[in-house]
Amino acid sequence: MAIVQDTCQYDEAAQMLPLLAMADPQRTLAWRDGVAVSAAQFLDHVEQVAARLPDAPSAVNLCEDRYAFLVSFCALARRGQANLLPPSRAPQAVDEVMAAHPGCYALGEQALQPAPLGYLPLPLLETGAATLATAVAPAIPAAQTVTVGYTSGSTGTPRANAKSWRNLHASTAGNLAMLHAVAGPAFAVVATVPPQHTYGIEMSVLLPLLGAVAVHAGRPFFPADVAAALAEVPAPRVLVTTPVHLRALVESGVELPPLAAVLSATAAMPPALARAAEQRFGAPLLEVFGSTETCAFASRRLTADEDWTLYPDVHLHPQPDGT
Structure with a gap:
């Protein structure tokens, strides 16, 4: 299946794109050791x-x-x-x-x-x-x-x-639109995934660069560390994680600060875990679908619908080999 993302909204004729969203130079872009970094x-x-x-x-x-x-x-x-x-x-x-x-x-x-x-x-x-x-x-x-x-x-x-920078601008627009719908126009992100991974790049690097998003500088691993990191950033909070980390959080019994959303990728989400996570944390669990080759291009809330929803301006084209 070929995946085409329409980048016309970014003006293909444009030769330059901003490195950083700077509507407010004093907006918090990151939280590092409990200190806000503008x-x-x-x-x-x-x-x-x-x-x-x-x-x-x-x-x-x-x-x-x-x-x-x-x-x-x-x-x-x-x-x-x-x-x-x-x-x-x-x-x-x-x-x-x-x-x-x-x-x-x-x-x-x-x-x-x-x-x-x-x-x-x-x-x-x-x-x-x-x-x-x-x-x-x-x-x-x-x-x-x-x-x-x-x-x-x-x-x-x-x-x-x-x-290219145009590619990343386009994919980030889809991620921001998805998260704005559940977390609002501005939110903070805590991620358990490394920034070098494509999923980590998209959700903990590009979001704070191109949106009104503040990211926690750490990479918490154990449930207590995740709770502590979330407590260091203001609401609304989005937790970026994986099914493996999410299961550990659900089973740990550790209380987390209020969440606006939980985001998961890298592996299929078991429906029972999705239901348990939403009940446990009182926040919608969203999955994103993508790859290193494509970046994220679809999302779903498994507790509401098994089908994936393509991001705006993304089109799938069947290929002769059946993909």
């Missing part, structure tokens, strides 16, 4: 990191901290460099991706041992410094390749999939 402060960090990057076509973004990943993601885009996203952080996987992209390097906020060849540690990203309320977000070429994600390799050798 969009203006974020742009300061992006420019600081971008100025330190070497000239290169691309780099492997190995940041573990979600905020550091966001800063690096945009700094690379600002310099015209693609974010390389290996199928895992295993040294062999990273080395294979770097070998496939001559001239690239790697960067991250941690001291890695062993570190990839040409590894660049990020500077300390201090928050709380004064920022200009008139900060203006830069624009980057719409056709610029911003990410090169890799499939998991579960059906063979991991395959590279490049995405």
